[in-house]
Amino acid sequence: MDSIQDILISVVMELVRVILIIEYFQIFFEKVHLYKKVIAGAVSYIITTGCYLGFHNSLINIISTIIGMFIIAAVHEGTLKKKILHTVMCFGVSCAMDMLAGFALMEAPSSSNYVLFSSFLSVVMFYAFVVILRNIYRKRNREEFSGQWAFLLLIVLMSICVAYVLLNDNEISRVTALTVIIVMIAVNLILYYFYTSMLDRYIFMQDNVLLREQIAIYESELRANVEQDRQVQALRHDMKHHIREIYSLADKNTDTDIIRYLDEMSDSMDNIEKVASTGNSVFDGILNYYAQKIKQEMNNVNFSVILKIPTDLEISSFDMNVILGNLLDNAMENVSGEAGQELQIEAVLEYIEGLLRIEVVNTFAGNVNKDGERFISHKGQGHGFGLSNVKKITEKYSGYMMTEHESNRFKVVVLLYL
Structure with a gap:
């Protein structure tokens, strides 16, 4: 007959493990509604905990754990093959953490709290794995905000050290040890959700900025079309x-x-004035918007466009707004020249047999500022992140980006495979 403490240990550790499994699947699948996660997690938790407490059979525990993981995976959008694959991977990682915890405590002194600390170590190692994997896999993390995840790992390391000290203290009661373990797990989970919520909010705000720019582009294009239609009607009349x-x-x-x-x-x-009239609303809208913007804000800059884009070329307007918007914004920020030199910004877009080539060139005077591999705007620190954002979108299309700077010209070339 299990003691109350043993049951409490099983209940608490399995609850934390289910929460971490949910977070694990969120790395590889699109987010689902909260109620779906709660229901799937609750069903998984009841199955795995019930089988463990009711049968104490290794084979049944393994089967119930796999079934529980698959239930969580099943509520996400994706193919059955992908769900099965990540279920097996998650189970393998969980088993590996259990084995590592056992090896880590192999030389630990005999203690009535051994099972408690072994379970805790397995859980926090799985948690650390999820934190690292999330940081590696989520490529939308901005450089300004990434790296904070190391603080979470530091808290994990400190928790393990506290647990090891408690394990070597034979005078500590099991109730006290369990209380400390629960508090440390709660602290880690709270910090994790605080970090992820802040990161998601940051990304949301950045995406909102891009969305507002896209709306401004559409409004500008719509106003130009309405005005042109009005003139045509007046001429016809x-x-x-x-x-x-x-x-x-x-x-x-x-x-x-x-x-x-x-x-x-x-x-x-x-x-x-419309510099782009290919009939492709994505490219025409963005380029005409920036043509008007440059004309209004920088009337001493000559903006020219060369377009060889088919009307029916399909590409995400969001992605293209990130690429062209950042490249043209950077060109506007950094265009300069010697006394008497004509200031120019040129954009060349060409599509040939599945390859989209985008080139933006601006004249400049002086030196190109760099911080490692990243270019810095002439406005100084806090600017110049545009190219890194462009590079991320470029990688999405298995393409690449290259920069060139000659005596008085700075050029960025982006190649996308569509």
């Missing part, structure tokens, strides 16, 4: 008057006046 005037000028054989009048008609249609 007055077309009979224009034709009558042209006939009148033709009767007088005044070719110069006819040409001047036609030029005036043409000018009325060209008030809205």
Whole structure:
């Protein structure tokens, strides 16, 4: 018959293990609604804990653990093959942590708290594994915020040291040891959720900035299209008057006046400057938005665009906004030149047989600032993160990014495989 302390140890450690298993699957699958995680976790917890306390059979424990893990995996979106694969991987990692905990305590002195500390060590090692794996796998982590995960590992190490001291203290009661263990586990989990929530909030805020920029691009493109349609309608409405005037000028054989009048008609249609008109809303919207922005904010800069993009080329507008937006923002921040030199920003986009080439060039005067492998904006520290964000999106398409700087030109080339 198990003692109350043994049952409490099993109940607490299995609860923590289920929480960590849920976090493990969140690394590889898209997030699901909270109620799905709670239900799946509760069912998994009841199955594994019930089988352990009710049967005390190794084979049944293994089967119930695998079933419990798969139940958690099943509520996520993904193929059955992927769910089975990660269930097996999670089970393997859990077993490995149990074995490592056993090896680590092999030389520990005999103690009535051995099972408690062995379970605790296995759980915190699995927790440390999840923290490290999350940091490695989640490539959307920004450099400014990553690295904080090391603080979590430091807390884990301190918890293990405290547990080892307690294990070697034969005078400590089992109730006291269990209380300390539960408190340390609670502290680790609270810090983990605090860290992840702050990270998710940071990413959410950054994505909101990009979303607002995308909305501004769409609004700008919509206003330009509406204005152009209004001008076309106005010209169509007055077309009979224009034709009558042209006939009148033709009767007088005044070719110069006819040409001047036609030029005036043409000018009325060209008030809205559009540097991109491929018919592809993603590229046209972003480039026309920046053409207007450069014209309004930097009227001394010449912005030119070369486009060879098919109308039906499909690519995420979010990803393209990150790439083109950051490249053009960096070019606007850093464009400069010697006295009398024309300031230029050039954008070249070309699609050839599955390969999209994006090139942005700006003139500059002076030296290129770098911090290791990262370029720093002329605005100083706190700027210049754009290229690192572009690189992350580039890796998503198995492409690559390269930079070149000559005597007075800075060029960034991005290649994407679509």
